Amino acid sequence: MANSENVKTSSAGSWKNLLxxxxxxxxxxxxxxxxxxxxxxxxxFRITFGYNSAGNPVLSGAIIDIIxxxxxxxxxxxGMTLVTAASGGQDISVGAAIAIAGSVIxxxxxxxxxxxxxxxxxxxxxxxVACVVAMLFGAFNGVLVAYFKIQPMIATLILYTAGRSIAxxxxxxxxxxxxxxxxxxxxxxxxxxxxxxxxFIAVACMIVVGLALKFxxxxxxxxxxxxxxxxxxLNGLNPExxxxxxxxxxxLCVAVAGLIKVSRVSSINYSVIAKDIEMDAIxxxxxxxxxxxxxxxxxxxxxIGAFVIQCLTTTLxxxxxxxxxxxxxxxxxxxxxxxxxxxxxxxxxxTLVKKMKLKGEVA
Amino acid sequence: MAKTDKNTTPAGNSLGAKLMGxxxxxxxxxxxxxxxxxxxxxxxxxxxxxFLKPQTFxxxxxxxxxxxxxxxxxxxxxxxxxIDISVGGVTxxxxxxxxxxxxxxxxxxxxAIMIALAIGLAFGVIQGLMVAYLDIQPFIVTLAGMFFAKGxxxxxxxxxxxxxxxxxxALKTTRINVPGLGSVNKKGIYVPAYxxxxxxxxxxxxxxxxxxxxxxxxxxxxxxxxGNKQSALMLGINVKRTKFLSHLICGLLAGIGGFVYFLxxxxxxxxxxxxxxMDAIASSIIGGxxxxxxxxxxxxxxxxxxxxxxxxxxxxSIGFDEAWWTGITKAAMLCLFLLVQSVVMSVRKKxxxxx
Numbered sequence: 241m242a243n244s245e246n247v248k249t250s251s252a253g254s255w256k257n258l259l260x261x262x263x264x265x266x267x268x269x270x271x272x273x274x275x276x277x278x279x280x281x282x283x284x285f286r287i288t289f290g291y292n293s294a295g296n297p298v299l300s301g302a303i304i305d306i307i308x309x310x311x312x313x314x315x316x317x318x319g320m321t322l323v324t325a326a327s328g329g330q331d332i333s334v335g336a337a338i339a340i341a342g343s344v345i346x347x348x349x350x351x352x353x354x355x356x357x358x359x360x361x362x363x364x365x366x367x368x369v370a371c372v373v374a375m376l377f378g379a380f381n382g383v384l385v386a387y388f389k390i391q392p393m394i395a396t397l398i399l400y401t402a403g404r405s406i407a408x409x410x411x412x413x414x415x416x417x418x419x420x421x422x423x424x425x426x427x428x429x430x431x432x433x434x435x436x437x438x439x440f441i442a443v444a445c446m447i448v449v450g451l452a453l454k455f456x457x458x459x460x461x462x463x464x465x466x467x468x469x470x471x472x473x474l475n476g477l478n479p480e481x482x483x484x485x486x487x488x489x490x491x492l493c494v495a496v497a498g499l500i501k502v503s504r505v506s507s508i509n510y511s512v513i514a515k516d517i518e519m520d521a522i523x524x525x526x527x528x529x530x531x532x533x534x535x536x537x538x539x540x541x542x543x544i545g546a547f548v549i550q551c552l553t554t555t556l557x558x559x560x561x562x563x564x565x566x567x568x569x570x571x572x573x574x575x576x577x578x579x580x581x582x583x584x585x586x587x588x589x590x591t592l593v594k595k596m597k598l599k600g601e602v603a
Numbered sequence: 604m605a606k607t608d609k610n611t612t613p614a615g616n617s618l619g620a621k622l623m624g625x626x627x628x629x630x631x632x633x634x635x636x637x638x639x640x641x642x643x644x645x646x647x648x649x650x651x652x653x654f655l656k657p658q659t660f661x662x663x664x665x666x667x668x669x670x671x672x673x674x675x676x677x678x679x680x681x682x683x684x685x686i687d688i689s690v691g692g693v694t695x696x697x698x699x700x701x702x703x704x705x706x707x708x709x710x711x712x713x714x715a716i717m718i719a720l721a722i723g724l725a726f727g728v729i730q731g732l733m734v735a736y737l738d739i740q741p742f743i744v745t746l747a748g749m750f751f752a753k754g755x756x757x758x759x760x761x762x763x764x765x766x767x768x769x770x771x772x773a774l775k776t777t778r779i780n781v782p783g784l785g786s787v788n789k790k791g792i793y794v795p796a797y798x799x800x801x802x803x804x805x806x807x808x809x810x811x812x813x814x815x816x817x818x819x820x821x822x823x824x825x826x827x828x829x830g831n832k833q834s835a836l837m838l839g840i841n842v843k844r845t846k847f848l849s850h851l852i853c854g855l856l857a858g859i860g861g862f863v864y865f866l867x868x869x870x871x872x873x874x875x876x877x878x879x880x881m882d883a884i885a886s887s888i889i890g891g892x893x894x895x896x897x898x899x900x901x902x903x904x905x906x907x908x909x910x911x912x913x914x915x916x917x918x919x920s921i922g923f924d925e926a927w928w929t930g931i932t933k934a935a936m937l938c939l940f941l942l943v944q945s946v947v948m949s950v951r952k953k954x955x956x957x958x
Contacts, residue, residue, distance in 0.1 A: 388945040391894045398934045405930030568754020571747040
């Protein structure tokens with residue numbers, strides 16, 4: 241709230257700067273949602289402290305829900321932003337890939353037994369195997385996009401169609417259930433820490449990618465490939481390799497998100513797990529004001545975009561919108577947002593503002 | 604664009620040279636048609652069984668009539684360089700609205716058809732306006748459209764139900780016999796081969812779209828805009844209106860496809876036409892339409908739908924009938940065609956630049 245007050249008192253110059261900042265749209269959307277909730281029902285912001293069924297201290301409330309459930313989305317948004325920037329297209333197979341990664345984790349942990357008493361392998365091993373598998377699928381997408389020059393959306397359509405089937409095939413269509421409470425830590429709470437673990441995982445991912453962007457050439461390389469592939473090549477980069485690399489990084493993000501997803505329920509449902517999450521992840525990137533045709537990107541804006549979407553979802557749930565009708569409401573909000581952020585609409589308004597200014601000067 | 608390649612390839616008598624002399628659109632169409640016939644003839648020769656009966660082919664047509672219509676619209680948008688992923692959602696919404704109108708509101712079939720067209724047109728107009736005149740990426744616009752349609756379907760009615768309206772059921776069960784292609788069953792009774800009304804609608808639409816795209820000025824504009832927006836603009840083509848029209852027609856076809864789908868399944872359900880948009884995109888690609896725009900043909904799309912469905916039939920009839928094989932087969936088929944397209948195109952490019 242303090243932020244918006246500052247805006248009102250600031251001069252016209254910083255107004256422009258603020259409008260030009262990529263984080264403006266997602267932050268404005270987040271504030272709008274926050275204000276809406278504050279007016280309609282202030283209990284939205286209430287955080288209560290309690291104990292869950294296992295007797296561990298937990299925080300609960302809508303805000304906690306948002307940072308908890310928005311974690312996977314934020315993690316995926318990181319990878320999706322890089323893919324979008326480098327290849328100028330989106331990966332629509334992330335939901336299916338999460339199903340595969342989750343299935344691999346359960347397969348390694350259970351070793352083919354649907355109701356294991358003890359884990360067949362350490363969780364870290366299962367996670368690493370899932371990472372490798374997800375990165376391989378990412379590389380498959382990446383090779384199709386980079387070397388066979390297939391549009392990303394179409395190339396990833398292959399895995400989108402096959403992914404959930406492959407996931408079911410990995411576990412022979414069984415639905416393994418893990419009884420070990422340790423496995424549930426990743427999607428729930430670690431005893432003694434009242435903040436949900438997925439949030440910590442998401443923050444860790446953000447820190448890693450933040451450091452990578454700061455200390456490596458990741459940003460420079462992906463952006464230059466996305467802006468102009470030929471000139472990137474003339475400058476000695478290998479655009480194909482960089483594109484594949486972004487898809488592999490997205491694969492890693494998918495594996496992490498998959499771990500959280502299966503850990504939340506300690507099981508898997510192949511047709512439901514991470515359903516439509518690819519759409520949310522792409523929307524997060526778009527909401528962050530990143531051009532879906534590639535080039536420059538802002539990682540922070542994407543991540544905020546992911547939490548905006550989760551905030552919207554949680555808000556709608558809170559007002560009794562059934563889960564099945566949720567997409568309709570989401571669509572309306574998304575359409576309003578993209579119309580507001582559309583270049584032609586922005587141009588129109590900026591000329592309108594200029595005209596009004598001129599009139600003011602004349603008067 | 605595509606046509607100019609004709610003059611640059613050297614004249615030759617060999618098949619390869621002839622293939623290289625084709626336009627991109629015709630080359631990809633030829634590949635699709637050949638693959639489809641090879642596949643079907645292979646199935647008839649090696650699998651025999653059901654594939655020997657012509658009715659198997661008509662069954663494929665019956666169950667895919669709606670998909671053919673949807674894929675035609677999708678091809679048109681893809682030729683213009685866009686994409687429309689809302690068609691599946693619109694289909695679900697149309698079937699649910701028609702079902703509710705017929706059963707709960709005691710409506711007639713004509714009214715239901717009008718509802719279907721109106722819904723399709725509304726989606727087409729709104730999405731077209733946003734894509735063409737507000738310059739928002741078609742993917743995002745139609746993604747929101749899909750979300751909206753799917754959400755609204757459950758708002759209209761959240762539980763699936765079968766329609767009992769008499770006039771509708773009569774229309775649904777109307778069978779048009781195909782003369783001379785029936786078969787004799789085990790009891791020795793002649794069973795005529797039949798198609799449903801939806802198939803006729805689909806075939807009419809394929810023909811209309813083919814004529815539109817090949818011989819009308821408007822149709823050539825779609826290719827021009829998809830091939831190169833800049834040069835289309837310089838040629839004096841109204842790029843924005845062309846894009847708008849492509850979405851409008853696609854929306855309208857989604858409405859018609861939705862009704863045909865409804866006519867085939869005869870029920871309203873939120874899970875209707877799940878994944879139809881992806882099937883439509885896959886069929887278009889298998890039929891030789893390229894997402895980059897400017898290349899494609901609705902006849903190819905027609906064969907794309909048939910190929911996709913035939914391969915599924917083949918896979919399930921040779922014993923891989925677990926549910927997951929459907930997804931994996933479809934994906935493998937798509938992957939194969941994408942690779943073929945990619946390789947063919949890169950070979951052509953090299954040849955052209957070499958000559």
